[in-house]
Amino acid sequence: MTTLGVVFRPQHPPERLREVVRAADESGLDELWLWEDCFLEGGIATAAAALAWSERVRVGVGVLPVPLRNVAITAMELATLERMFPGRGIWGVGHGVQDWMGQVGERVASPITLLREYLEALRALLAGQRITVRGRYIQLDGVALDWPPAAAPPILAAATGPRTLELVGEAADGVILTSSTPADGIRTAAGIMRAARPEALAAQPYPIVVYLLAAAGPDAAERVAAELRAEGHDGIPDIGVAGDARAIADTVIRWVEAGATSVILQPTADEPDPVGFVRFTAEQVGPLVP
Structure with missing residues (x-):
């Protein structure tokens, strides 16, 4: 079954989040995703509010930049939200945009090493373990959560390049791919991660979350083209979709056929x-997607 969702873009002011959350909950949208982009809105604060304002929609954070957040703090916050809203959060971590990490003095020499250490420590803490870590970046001395979640949530990680995709396949519970990923890129990513996974896990379903730039309405094509140009992605073929519900649903189906689970x-x-846009996605696009 395909999961369909929408991003609440942090270019909208945070005071608009509540009405979007209510629309997502009422319309039957599967998932509402939030971004922790520098220097717009915090992922944990917005997720907590969204979960409190809703009853059923799942809320994803994609992603928390690991150079910005001590892993113990992230584990505490995710455990707290999981205990208050069990199973409704979807948690993603990632390298963060390196220029932004540099702006705040947190750019690291080896993002791959940091992400591996972070994933291992975060998953262990959320599983209720007491751990000591002497890594290159992660330093923990007998740390355990007093209030771990009843069930450790899956931890997803963002990836683009092959080295990060291989790491995510080995060490995370799922992947988040950006909207600059065409259908062929989804297939390639899935293959890299499948090859990297331990044999006992490789046959299991692996969540592949993909963002898809989309717009509807009379100026939809112009808005999509302008955003692709602004992001420097206008040279990538077959990304972004503008049109009616049928056109968007057909693209979603192609992404699913390429390997996306969400x-x-x-x-x-x-x-x-x-x-x-949330209501349009849930009420018009959703029924057209198997």
């Missing part, structure tokens, strides 16, 4: 009606 529609940063 397709999260990413509205343009200048989407004029985020509430309407």
Whole structure:
């Protein structure tokens, strides 16, 4: 079964989140995703609010940049939310945009090493273990959560390049791919991660979450093209979709056929009606996707 969701872009002010959350919950949307982009909105604060304002929609954070967050703090916050809203959060971590990490003095020499150490420590803490770590970046001395979640949640990680995809296949519970990933890129990523996974796990379903830039309405094509140009992605063929519900659903289906298990529609940063886009996705696109 395909999971369909929408991103609440942090280019919208945080005070608009509540109406979007309510629309997602009421319309039957599967997932609402939030971004912790520098220097816009915090992922944990917005996730906590979204979970509290809703009853059923799942709330994803994609992603928490690991150079910014001590792993013990992240484990404490995720455990707290999991205990208050069990099973409704979807948690992703990642390298973070390296220029942003440099701006705040947290850029590391080896993002791959940090992400591996972080994933191992975070998953162990959320599983209720007491751990001591003497890594290159992660230093923990007999740390355990007093209030671990009843069940450790899956931890997803963002990846683009082959080295990170291999690491994510080995050490994370799923992957998040950006909207610059075409269908062929999804297939390639899935193959890299499948090859990297331990044999006992390789046959198990592996969550592959993919953002898909999408817009509807009379100026949809112009808005998608402008965003692709602004991001420097206009040279990548077959990414982004503009049109009616049928056109968007057909693209979602192609992404699923390429290996995506969840397709999260990413509205343009200048989407004029985020509430309407959520309802459009749930009520018009959703019924067209198997």
